[in-house]
Amino acid sequence: MTTNLSRKEQSHERIVEVASRAIRRAGYHGVGVADIMKEAGLTHGGFYAHFASRDALLVEAMQQASRENRIDLSASMARRMAKRDSRFSAFVWSYLHDSHLESAEHGCVVAALSSEMMRQGDDVQQEARRRVKDLIAFVRTTLPDGVDAGQAEVITATMVGALQLARTLGGHAGRSLLAHTREALLQQYQPFSLT
Amino acid sequence: MTTNLSRKEQSHERIVEVASRAIRRAGYHGVGVADIMKEAGLTHGGFYAHFASRDALLVEAMQQASRENRIDLSASMARRMAKRDSRFSAFVWSYLHDSHLESAEHGCVVAALSSEMMRQGDDVQQEARRRVKDLIAFVRTTLPDGVDAGQAEVITATMVGALQLARTLGGHAGRSLLAHTREALLQQYQPFSLT
DNA sequence: TGTACATCAGTGAACGCGCGTTCACTGATGTAC
DNA sequence: TGTACATCAGTGAACGCGCGTTCACTGATGTAC
Numbered sequence: 001m002t003t004n005l006s007r008k009e010q011s012h013e014r015i016v017e018v019a020s021r022a023i024r025r026a027g028y029h030g031v032g033v034a035d036i037m038k039e040a041g042l043t044h045g046g047f048y049a050h051f052a053s054r055d056a057l058l059v060e061a062m063q064q065a066s067r068e069n070r071i072d073l074s075a076s077m078a079r080r081m082a083k084r085d086s087r088f089s090a091f092v093w094s095y096l097h098d099s100h101l102e103s104a105e106h107g108c109v110v111a112a113l114s115s116e117m118m119r120q121g122d123d124v125q126q127e128a129r130r131r132v133k134d135l136i137a138f139v140r141t142t143l144p145d146g147v148d149a150g151q152a153e154v155i156t157a158t159m160v161g162a163l164q165l166a167r168t169l170g171g172h173a174g175r176s177l178l179a180h181t182r183e184a185l186l187q188q189y190q191p192f193s194l195t
Numbered sequence: 196m197t198t199n200l201s202r203k204e205q206s207h208e209r210i211v212e213v214a215s216r217a218i219r220r221a222g223y224h225g226v227g228v229a230d231i232m233k234e235a236g237l238t239h240g241g242f243y244a245h246f247a248s249r250d251a252l253l254v255e256a257m258q259q260a261s262r263e264n265r266i267d268l269s270a271s272m273a274r275r276m277a278k279r280d281s282r283f284s285a286f287v288w289s290y291l292h293d294s295h296l297e298s299a300e301h302g303c304v305v306a307a308l309s310s311e312m313m314r315q316g317d318d319v320q321q322e323a324r325r326r327v328k329d330l331i332a333f334v335r336t337t338l339p340d341g342v343d344a345g346q347a348e349v350i351t352a353t354m355v356g357a358l359q360l361a362r363t364l365g366g367h368a369g370r371s372l373l374a375h376t377r378e379a380l381l382q383q384y385q386p387f388s389l390t
Numbered sequence: 391t392g393t394a395c396a397t398c399a400g401t402g403a404a405c406g407c408g409c410g411t412t413c414a415c416t417g418a419t420g421t422a423c
Numbered sequence: 424t425g426t427a428c429a430t431c432a433g434t435g436a437a438c439g440c441g442c443g444t445t446c447a448c449t450g451a452t453g454t455a456c
Contacts, residue, residue, distance in 0.1 A: 007419085008432060027314055029224045032409060045413085046433045054410065104313075114359040115310040118299075119222055125363075132363050153372045154357070154379040158349065161356025164309040165348070168320075168327050177348045184349040188383060202452085203399060227442060241400045242444085249443065 012050050014040045019061035020068065024112040025105035028058060028120060058120070059127045065109035066131055070138070072106065088190055091142040095159050096182045098175050101167055110135050111163040135160075144190050155185060207245050210235045214256035215263065219307040220300035223253060223315060253315070254322045260304035261326055265333070267301065283385055286337040290354050291377045293370050296362055305330050306358040330355075339385050350380065 005013065018040045022031035033054055034044040051057045073094055080090035100107050110117075110131050117128035139159075140152035162181040166174035200208065213235045217226035228249055229239040246252045268289055275285035295302050305312075305326050312323035334354075335347035357376040361369035 011432075027311060030314060033411085034409080042432095043434050044410090045435060048411070049432065110360075111310070113310055114356075114363065115306070115308055116222060117359075117363040118365075119225060128363055129365070132360055133368075136360075150375050151379065153360070153375050154353065157356035157360050157372070157376055158353040159356070160360065161309075161352035161354070162349070164312075165305075165327055165331075165352050165355065168309065168312040168323050170313075170324070173328075177352070180345050180348050181352055184346065206399075228444085229442080237399095238401050239443090240402060240446085244399065 008050075011040070011042060011046075015042070015047075015050060015057070016060045016064045017068075019057050020064040020109075021105045023058065023061050024065055024107060024109055028113065028116050028124070033057075055121045055124050058124050062109055062113075062124075062127050062131055065112075066134060068106070069108055086144065086190060088142045088144045089186060091139070092159075092182055092185050096162060096178050096185075098178065100163060101174055101178065104167065108135070108160070108163070111160045114160055114164065132156075147189055151189070155189070158185065203245075206235070206237060206241075210237070210242075210245060210252070211255045211259045212263075214252050215259040215304075216300040218253065218256050219260055219302060219304055223308065223311050223319070228252075250316045250319050253319050257304055257308075257319075257322050257326055260307075261329060263301070264303055281339065281385060283337045283339045284381060286334070287354075287377055287380050291357060291373050291380075293373065295358060296369055296373065299362065303330070303355070303358070306355045309355055309359065327351075342384055346384070350384070353380065 015036060019031075019036050022036055022039070025031075033047050036057070037044045037047055047057075051060070073091075076094040076097075077087065077090040080093060081087060085093070095108070104112050110128075113128070117125065117132075120128065136152050136156045139156045140149055143149065143152060143155075158181060162178060166177045168174075169177060210231060214226075214231050217231055217234070220226075228242050231252070232239045232242055242252075246255070268286075271289040271292075272282065272285040275288060276282060280288070290303070295306075299307050305323075308323070309327075312320065312327075315323065331347050331351045334351045335344055338344065338347060338350075353376060357373060361372045363369075364372060
């Protein structure tokens, strides 16, 4: 099934994957059509046989980024849960991991783009809203028993904000901010865990 | 003192003020040299008599934005504290106010730009780090007695993240997220207040 | 008080460059008989 | 199995446009005597 893709579909997939990394690394403005096509091993002229516009690519790239990240995140959480971490604690440690600071291009697309989202064209903005809602919904699935579902929004805001501030600060200050945030979240929402 | 500025200094100030609003409204990439000069009532050619480069303007614009916002924020907090709000509660309500959602151009520069900060040139990034540290330091001054100073980082992350997610979601969903965040912060850090 | 000159802030045309988008074309793949 | 043709994915030159930056110039302001 995975290999049952036509030549064109394979190219399409490659372009979207490259773009999904590019927007997380460099932002919406950071990489142009020509660069992405080049990194996908093609020339820029063929772009419009695949997408109606640059914005259409951005939309697909965000979806792809979200899918990839969900897979990585789930894998990381599974590894931690296998070692008796709670689901919430596994999530907090996976999302707010030091490695998420440098590897933005494989990280959460909401954290990578949040302050730019509200300034995009309609289609991109609509997809951005979906990405935010999706992230909040996922966080909701990690809440420990007894925690109000409304807290998912607050926890999402805290994690996204922490990642961005930590990335801006960089170095030790960034890692320290991340550690404080992990501690605070675990303390507050899961004070009796062993983590 | 305020009016003791030379003609050139007045122009300079006007350009920086315009730019400080422009970057918060449209992001670092959002507005160009020519637009800013035009909005300041000048032509683009004169720009380099005022600034060594576009980045140099961005740095000054961030400082100006920070100053303006600090003044507005302090005024808003003072009004609330006059009505017996605690300093922390006054801050939470002022920063996470619904009006801060739409009026990004007069709001917090860190919230307006955070995910773009790490992708700027060295000088801009350095100033961005200062803005983040400054914001955290200010939040620290609002902490209720007995709250650990390290929580300032977490609270800052929560507020910045909440503002961004709320702006992206927009409308009722955005205001609701903001309300949940206010509630959670006040509940957690000031559970015995009357707010 | 008036004149001559120097300084200064701002003007507007021009520069090179990179961008998103279009399009006529090519060369490979697939289909018909 | 081989030949002829149609379809298709990708190429690369070209487009208009807006950007940051430079620069020769202008017109107003300030200074010297």
